[in-house]
Amino acid sequence: MIAADVTVINKLGLHARAATKLVNCASVFNAEVTLKRGAREINAKSIMGVLTLAASIGTELTVTTDGPDEEDALGAILELINDRFGEGE
Amino acid sequence: MSVGLVLVTHGSSGQSLVEEAAFILGEPLEGVECVPFNHSEGHREEMVQIHAAIEAAETGDGVLVLTDLIGASPSNRVAVLLEHFDAVMVTGVNLAMLLCVSANRGMPLGKLTRKAVDCGRRSVKIFQQ
Numbered sequence: 001m002i003a004a005d006v007t008v009i010n011k012l013g014l015h016a017r018a019a020t021k022l023v024n025c026a027s028v029f030n031a032e033v034t035l036k037r038g039a040r041e042i043n044a045k046s047i048m049g050v051l052t053l054a055a056s057i058g059t060e061l062t063v064t065t066d067g068p069d070e071e072d073a074l075g076a077i078l079e080l081i082n083d084r085f086g087e088g089e
Numbered sequence: 090m091s092v093g094l095v096l097v098t099h100g101s102s103g104q105s106l107v108e109e110a111a112f113i114l115g116e117p118l119e120g121v122e123c124v125p126f127n128h129s130e131g132h133r134e135e136m137v138q139i140h141a142a143i144e145a146a147e148t149g150d151g152v153l154v155l156t157d158l159i160g161a162s163p164s165n166r167v168a169v170l171l172e173h174f175d176a177v178m179v180t181g182v183n184l185a186m187l188l189c190v191s192a193n194r195g196m197p198l199g200k201l202t203r204k205a206v207d208c209g210r211r212s213v214k215i216f217q218q
Contacts (some may be wrong), residue, residue, distance in 0.1 A: 016113040016188075023192070047188050048208045054216075 001066040002074055010084035013056035018085040023047050025080050031067025033077060044077065091194045092201050093146030095154045096182060097124045097139055097163040103155075103182070110187045118191050122146045126163050135166050143174050151175040151198035153190065153205065155182035177202045185212030 008014055014022070026033040026044040033044035035053060037060070042049030044063070055061060061081075065073040080086075096103030103123040111117050122142035126135065146152045152174055156164040159180035167178045177198060179186070189208030193201055 017115070020114055047192050048185055048211055051185065051188075052211060052214070054214075 001064060002070050003062055003064040004074060004078060005060060005062050006078055006081050008055050008057055008059045008061065008081060010087050011057055011089045012087065013059065014050065014053060016051065018087070019047060019050040021085050022050055022077065022080060025076050026073065029065070029067065029069045029073035029076070031065045031070040031073040033073055034064045034066075036062040036064065090150045090197065091120060091148060092150050092196070092198050093143075093148050093152035094118070094121045094190065094194070095124065095139075095142045095146050095152060095176075096121070096156075096187075097126070097142070097154060097167050098157040098182065099126050099161065099163060101125045102157060106182065106184055106187050109184060110191050113188060114191055120146055120148060120194075124163070132166075135162070136170065139166050140170055140173070143170065143176055147174065147176075151177070153198060153201055154178040155186065155190070155205070156180050157182055179205045179209070181209055183209055183212060185209060 023045055034041050035044045037053050037055060042053060044050060063074060063077050107118055107121055107123060122145050124138050124142045143152050154167050154176055156167055156178060164180050171178060179202060186205050186209035190205050193204050
């Protein structure tokens, strides 16, 4: 199991379409992927889980992956968030 | 496996929810029928429309019917028709519920029904400064 902290930096935060991209990204991997905001931890493969984080710009999250492809999964999730979900701002 | 989906709502809110869910998910929702109630149809016509919509959505894996307001005409009409189909109704549809259902259409009807209720409820939260 590995983990990394990341900050949501896109202007619109983890909104519905961004959440869908994150779920689709996490679902590609066999590893379990969780997101933690404060004490709240959710399954990153669940659209409702991700949306209920209500993570706006500046929100700090901890991404944890656990499984045979955990390194690839963690890298992909971090890249997606740091790339502002492809939104450009 | 793909459970059929029908939305029966006051006005065209069901169709709007379907369009927004498709936008968020980035792909059209397949096998979804919407029945709008606009207060201009008679009781018989409403029953015929709902019956036809459930029939159209049925693919052999059952049908999940989502309605907006418990106890109101759309829900009451559907409730009467359920016995004719392998179908389940969940009231109180919202966008979160529809997103969850759309993302999990491969689940068996019973499990998908519980998922719909869980997601719909979990999306209702209080936010306060």
